[in-house]
Amino acid sequence: MATSHPRARRRRPQVGLLAVQWAAILVGSLFLIVGVLGFVPGVTSNLDALAMSGTGSRAALFDVFQVSILDNLVHLAVGVVGLVLATSFARARAYLGVGGLLYLGLWVYGLLIDLAGPANVLPINDADNWLHFGVGVTMVLLALTLAGTRVPTGAGGEVLVPPE
Template identity: 35%
Template sequence: MMIAQRFAQIFGAVYLLVGIIGFLPPLLLGTLPPGVVGPLAGLLLGLFAVNWFHSLAHLLIGAAGLAVHRNHSASRAYALALGIAYAGLFVFGLIFGLNFLGGLLPLNGADHILHILTALIAFGAYFASRSQGGIDVRRAPSAR
């Protein structure tokens, strides 16, 4: 399994889980940040500004990663698309903050850190897993 495939599998599972727990009101801790709109709005685990739309986006991103992780080309495309999208969210989040898209997609400082880290790892997975002869993360057979 190439690095991009492992990336799609792991990040797909993590983002799917984050999307699910974003719909659980007991995990929305802390004071609702001003500018966050929509039902199920709050601070996920007391850190990340979320609402139903943000959680739905995480569900879709996670499901997409799990759907493509068995295909090398699709996994590379997923890693590249995720890298571009999350780098863009990082930049737009710095500019607009919690009022991004009218508060529909709230972004706070914790989100910015998560987004730039995700983008950097996604780009790394994309470039490390070349179309031909990429780095295979399976264990090499032991010499006998």
């Protein structure tokens, strides 16, 4: 009969990422893709009119969403942050929740400013504005609904790793 040594460490079963972490990876990856596509000719129309920032940029992603170099860099940064913060439950949830609130704030900002004025530094058009609303709501909902538990469960709801 083999007995374990009292100082032997118990190995926890390997468990994959939690749903909220996968959501952060997905959202971060989408932001990275959008950031890169903002520099791709054909996907972004009027790429030769891409400006650093502001309404002077006449480039449009998918011929709909007005973009600038600053806008594309922000998308790339938000994507990288999402991938980095997906490494833990708490960080992934914070990324989705805080990021969603920031995008909802950007939506309100877009509603309040003159889209043709100097305050529009990203730049934002009506399509961008409503996309920010959708992204913000989606990220907040993902943070709230996917982060209900830190305990991984199987398809039948059985606990895969007992809480400590």
